Amino acid sequence: MKYHLSSLLLGLSTMASAAYPVSQHSFSRTDARVTHLDLDIEVNFEKKKISGVAAYQVKLDERAKVLILDTNGLMIRKVTLDDETTPAKFTLGQTVKHLGQPLAIEIKPTTRKVSVEYETGADAVGVQWLEPAQTGGKQQPFLFTQSQAILARTWVPCQDTPSLRMTYDAKVRVPKDLMAVMSAQNPTKKNSTGIYTFKMEQPIPSYLLALAVGDIAFKAIDKRTGVYAEPSMLSRAVNEFSDITKMMDATEKLYGAYPWGRYDVLVLPPSFPYGGMENPRLTFLSPTIIAGDKSLVSVLAHELAHSWSGNLVTNASWEDFWLNEGFTTYFERRIIEAIYGIDQSKMEFMIGLHSLQEQMDEKKTSKHPGDNQLFINLKGRNPDEGVSFIPYEKGALFIATIESAVGRETLDAFLRDYFSTYAFQTMTTEKFIQLLSEKLIAVHPDKSLAKKLQVKEWIYGRGIPSGAVKIESDAFAKVNAELAKWENGATPSKLETKKWATAQWIYFVSKLPKKMEPEKLAELDRAFRFTKSGNAEILVPWLQSAVRNDYEPAYSALEMFLTSVGRLKYLRPLYTEMINNPKTVDMAKRVATKAKPGYHPSASTAVSHIVK
Numbered sequence: 001m002k003y004h005l006s007s008l009l010l011g012l013s014t015m016a017s018a019a020y021p022v023s024q025h026s027f028s029r030t031d032a033r034v035t036h037l038d039l040d041i042e043v044n045f046e047k048k049k050i051s052g053v054a055a056y057q058v059k060l061d062e063r064a065k066v067l068i069l070d071t072n073g074l075m076i077r078k079v080t081l082d083d084e085t086t087p088a089k090f091t092l093g094q095t096v097k098h099l100g101q102p103l104a105i106e107i108k109p110t111t112r113k114v115s116v117e118y119e120t121g122a123d124a125v126g127v128q129w130l131e132p133a134q135t136g137g138k139q140q141p142f143l144f145t146q147s148q149a150i151l152a153r154t155w156v157p158c159q160d161t162p163s164l165r166m167t168y169d170a171k172v173r174v175p176k177d178l179m180a181v182m183s184a185q186n187p188t189k190k191n192s193t194g195i196y197t198f199k200m201e202q203p204i205p206s207y208l209l210a211l212a213v214g215d216i217a218f219k220a221i222d223k224r225t226g227v228y229a230e231p232s233m234l235s236r237a238v239n240e241f242s243d244i245t246k247m248m249d250a251t252e253k254l255y256g257a258y259p260w261g262r263y264d265v266l267v268l269p270p271s272f273p274y275g276g277m278e279n280p281r282l283t284f285l286s287p288t289i290i291a292g293d294k295s296l297v298s299v300l301a302h303e304l305a306h307s308w309s310g311n312l313v314t315n316a317s318w319e320d321f322w323l324n325e326g327f328t329t330y331f332e333r334r335i336i337e338a339i340y341g342i343d344q345s346k347m348e349f350m351i352g353l354h355s356l357q358e359q360m361d362e363k364k365t366s367k368h369p370g371d372n373q374l375f376i377n378l379k380g381r382n383p384d385e386g387v388s389f390i391p392y393e394k395g396a397l398f399i400a401t402i403e404s405a406v407g408r409e410t411l412d413a414f415l416r417d418y419f420s421t422y423a424f425q426t427m428t429t430e431k432f433i434q435l436l437s438e439k440l441i442a443v444h445p446d447k448s449l450a451k452k453l454q455v456k457e458w459i460y461g462r463g464i465p466s467g468a469v470k471i472e473s474d475a476f477a478k479v480n481a482e483l484a485k486w487e488n489g490a491t492p493s494k495l496e497t498k499k500w501a502t503a504q505w506i507y508f509v510s511k512l513p514k515k516m517e518p519e520k521l522a523e524l525d526r527a528f529r530f531t532k533s534g535n536a537e538i539l540v541p542w543l544q545s546a547v548r549n550d551y552e553p554a555y556s557a558l559e560m561f562l563t564s565v566g567r568l569k570y571l572r573p574l575y576t577e578m579i580n581n582p583k584t585v586d587m588a589k590r591v592a593t594k595a596k597p598g599y600h601p602s603a604s605t606a607v608s609h610i611v612k
C-alpha cells in the first residue's frame with residue numbers, strides 16, 4: 001500500500017538542503033538520524049536479487065516528522081514503525097539524476113525503530129553478480145558490492161552520506177555452498193546453514209557498507225590479519241601480503257592504535273573495479289595487485305592507512321574527498337618508507353607526481369578545470385567524477401610539503417592528536433584549515449610559516465604552489481640516463497638495467513617518448529618482454545604506447561587484458577588511447593562490446609562514455 005505525503009514532501013529538496021543540511025549528494029536530513037542498522041537479507045543468485053528487511057534505530061529531534069532514506073533502483077515493499085506491525089505512511093519521491101529517489105517515511109515523535117522491506121532492482125550499480133566463468137574456481141557464482149561513493153543506496157536503503165554514521169548488524173542468507181563476508185566481524189569458515197551473521201560495533205558511514213558472497217576461504221597471516229580469497233588464489237595472496245604485519249606495526253607507531261579490531265583482506269575476482277577499497281575490518285583488493293614480487297603492495301598500505309584517514313576521520317562530503325585520499329596517499333608512502341626504505345617511497349611518489357602532472361594538464365583544458373583544486377565543486381555531478389589523481393597526489397604533495405616545513409616530528413604529533421580528537425567523526429576542508437592554523441601555524445616558532453605553506457593556494461588554487469617540496473630519486477635519475485642513451489641510438493640490450501627494481505621499470509615505460517616508430521617498440525619488446533609483463537603497472541602504460549604507435553604485435557595482449565580485468569584505473573586510459581587513434585577505434589568498439597558484460601556496472605558505464 002502506498003500513501004501520499006504530498007504536504008510533507010512539498011519543498012522536500014529545499015528543506016533538505018536549507019534547513020537540515022547533510023550533503024548535496026543525499027536526500028537525508030539531520031533531524032531524523034539512523035544510529036543503527038539491522039539488516040536481514042537473502043542473496044538470490046538465480047534472480048540476481050538481494051531482498052529482505054532493513055530495520056533502523058532512529059534518533060529524532062523535536063522537529064522531526066519524516067525519516068528520509070536514500071534509494072536508487074530499489075523496490076520498497078512495506079514500511080513499519082516500532083513493533084513491525086504498525087504500517088507507516090511512506091512515499092518514494094521523484095528520481096533525481098545520479099542520486100536516485102528519496103524514501104520519505106512519516107514518523108511520530110515516539111518512533112524509535114523503522115523497518116523497510118525491500119529488494120534490489122535488476123541493475124543495481126553497487127552490486128556485481130559474477131557467473132562462475134568469471135571467477136577463479138569457475139564452479140560457483142560470486143557477488144560483491146561497492147558502495148563508495150553513493151552506491152550503498154542501490155542495495156540498502158540508507159542515509160547515504162559520509163557525514164552521518166551508524167553501527168550495524170546483519171544476517172545474510174546465501175546458497176549453502178557459498179560463504180558471505182562483510183565490512184564487519186567475519187566468519188572464517190563456511191557453515192552448513194548458509195546463514196551468516198555480522199556485527200559492526202563502531203559507527204561507520206554508509207559508503208563503508210560492504211558484502212561479498214562466493215566460494216571464499218580464509219588463511220591467517222598473523223593473529224589479527226588474514227586473507228579471504230577464492231581457494232585457487234589463497235596461497236599466492238598470503239605470500240604477496242605477508243608484510244602486512246610490519247605495515248600494521250609501522251602505521252600504529254605513526255598514528256596510534258588500530259581502532260577496528262581485526263584487519264583482514266579479501267581478494268576479489270579480476271572484474272573488481274578498483275585497486276582496493278577500504279571496507280572496515282575487511283579491505284577489498286583487486287587481484288591485479290598480486291604481481292608475484294610484492295611490488296604493488298602500496299595499494300595494501302593505502303587501504304590499511306584508510307583505517308585512520310577516511311574510516312576513522314571521514315571526509316564530510318565528497319567535495320572534501322582529498323582529506324580521505326590525499327592523507328592516505330601520504331601515509332601509504334610513509335608505510336612503504338618504514339618497510340622498504342626511502343628510495344622505494346620516493347620512487348612511488350615520483351610515479352604519482354608524473355601521473356598528477358599529466359592529469360592536471362588534461363583537466364586544465366577540460367570542462368572542469370576546477371577539478372585541479374583540492375576542494376572541488378561537485379554540484380549536479382556524480383561524485384565519482386571527482387576521482388582523479390588530483391585529490392590523491394596533489395593532496396599527498398601538500399602534506400609532504402607541510403612535513404618538510406614543520407619537520408616530521410611536529411607533523412606526526414599533530415596527526416596523532418587529529419586522529420584521537422576527531423575519531424569516528426567527520427572533517428570538512430574548512431575545519432581542517434582552521435586546525436592547521438590553530439594547532440600548527442600559530443604555535444610554530446617560524447613566523448613566516450603561514451606564508452611558506454600557501455594553504456589557501458593548495459586548496460583553492462588550480463596549480464602546484466611554488467613552495468611544493470621537491471621530491472627526487474637517484475634510482476629514477478639512472479632510468480632517465482638509460483632512456484636518454486636509448487633515444488640517442490643505443491640498443492636496448494646495451495642499457496644498464498640489470499639491478500632495476502620494478503618501480504624503475506614502471507617509470508621507464510611511463511617515460512617512453514609519446515611518438516615512436518613501431519620498430520622501436522619491437523626492439524624494446526624483444527629485449528624486455530613488456531607485452532608479456534604480468535605486472536599491470538608496466539603492461540598498461542606499455543599497451544598505451546603500443547596503441548599510440550600502431551605496434552600491432554601487442555594487440556592480442558591488449559584484448560586479453562581488457563576482457564579479463566575490470567579495474568577502472570586501467571580501462572580508462574586504454575580505451576581512451578584506442579579511441580584517440582583512428583586505426584584502433586573499431587577494435588575499441590568490438591572489444592568493449594565483448595568485454596562489457598563482464599565489467600562491473602560502473603566500469604561498464606565509464607567505458608560506454610569513452611567508446612560511444
Ligand code: BES
Binds near residue numbers: 148277278303325
Ligand atoms: N577509496 C578508494 C576507491 C574509491 C574511491 C572507490 C572513490 C570509489 C570512489 C581506494 O582507497 C583507492 O583509492 N583505490 C585506488 C588504489 C590506490 C592505491 C590509489 C584504486 O582503486 O586505484
Ligand code: ZN
Binds near residue numbers: 302306324325328
Ligand atoms: Zn584511497
